[in-house]
Each structure stands twice: as structure tokens, then as C-alpha cells.
Amino acid sequence: ELAKLGTILPAPGALMLILVAAMAVTPFLNNAATVLVMAPIAAEFAGDLGYRPEAFLMAVAIGAGCDFLTPIGHQCNTLVMGPGGYRFSDYPRLGLPLSFLVVIVAVPMLMIVWPMR
Template sequence: VLSSAMLLTAFGVLPVATAFFTAAILMILFGALSLREAYDAVDWPILVMLGALIPVSEAMRTTGGADLIAGWLSQLASTLPAYGALALIMVAVLAVTPFLNNAATVLVMAPIAATFAGQLGYKPDAFLMAVAVGAACDFLTPIGHQCNTLVMGPGGYRFGDYWRLGLPLSILVLVLGVPLILLVWPLV
């Protein structure tokens, strides 16, 4: 079922959400997963948080909040080359994602990044990819990503342990991520 959903998505037959929702329903119908197990597997606090942040993201976009923040970033980036502007947005995302969930960070930062790119005269693709990469690479705290939280107890880690290894990893993501993003998604 999983392979079929992946293939249908990969070949563009179905959108991602439709393919994987159908796969989940089929898993229940085939008896591979009980309805109770499916219900228990849902991470309700994350779902509620994302549901609450979708209107916040939309409000930031429609009220001009995204324009305001993007304007501040644009002033900072006005003297930077293109790769510096892209690095700036990635640094902003890397700074926000340790304190929000990674998906919530994308909801909040994507409109800012798109507006920022437009104000600088660039296509938004690279900037949106920088948001995705930066939000996915939270290594600085145990609360920004559920995987970080899950290993904290069994690994015997303390809160302060994360930034010691996470900071060099974040710098590596920035140093490698920006040129690779520009290689695939040109700004103009």
C-alpha cells in the first residue's frame, strides 16, 4: 500500500495528500491497522498547534505583518549579494525553528520569505526552499523537532547538550545549503 501511494505520487497520478490519505484508509480496511491504533497514532497536540497556526500565518500575510518583517529583512539584505540574502532568510528560519515546531515555522516564515524575495526582485522558489531546509534542520534544542525530544530521555541528554553539536551542524547546513539551493533554484 505504501509503495503504491509513493508511486502514484511520484508519477503525478495523485496529489500527495490524496495518495497517502487513501493509503491510510486502505490500511484500516485491510486490517493491517485498527481504527483505534490509527486514532492513537495521531499526535493531537501537534495537529491542534498546526491548525491554530494556519490562521496566524494567513493573518500575517493579509494584515501586512509578513510585508513588515520582510521589509526589515530587505533593509538588512540591501547591501548583500544574492547568496547573502538567501543565507539571511535561512539564518532567520534556523533561529526561529528551535522555538516552534518545524511545520509551524514553515507556516509562519513562508509568507515572509516569499515577500522578501519579491521585494528584492528575486523569484521566491529558492527562498521557500531555504525555509523548508532551515525548518527541517533544527539541531539547537530538544523542542524544535519531535525526534530531538524523543532521544533526549533515552540518551540522557540535557537541554544544553543540543546546541554544542547543533550549532556546528546548523553552520554546515547553512554553508552547504545556500550554494546547493542556488544551484537547483536560480534566483532570476
């Protein structure tokens, strides 16, 4: 259960867990469906840990919009694949470092803009 894992993590770790979970779901669903699935989970997760839900919900929104690992998770990735001459394997090669960068920047910024307590 996510809440049990969240209790052993510090606040930034719990927020990062939700962000990464949303980033992991979005290649399989489109970004709007990811938000619909993950938002209630994130809000309950935050409540179970005693945090305000705003930062967690924004983490879901950011994670859902950041599918850089596959050409099928976002329509823009699919549109440029053929004309750009990209292969499926090109996406994770550039997308993984970009995903790490999003996590490194987003988690502290979310905690600054939407305080968790």
C-alpha cells in the same frame, strides 16, 4: 526591515539570512508552523529584492527542518533526550557546528538548483 538589510547583502547573503531566520524560529515553533509563518515573509522578501521566490521558499523549508540546537524544537530531539542521557546543553554543542554545515552546503546548492534570477 528585512528588505533593507537584504539590499546591502549579495544574493547568497540574502538567501542565507532567510535560512538562518527559519532556523532561529523553529526551536520555538514546530517545523510546520515555522514554514507557515516564514514562507510569506520569504516570498515577499525575494520579490522586494527582485529575486525569484523558489530558492527562498526552499531555504525556509530546510531551515524549518533543521533544529539541532534544542531538544524542544523537534519531536525526535525530545524523544532521544531521556533514553540517550542527553542534557539540554548537549544539543547546541553538537547542533551549532551541524547548523553551520547546513548553511554552508544549502545556500550554494539552493542557488544552483533554484536560480534566483
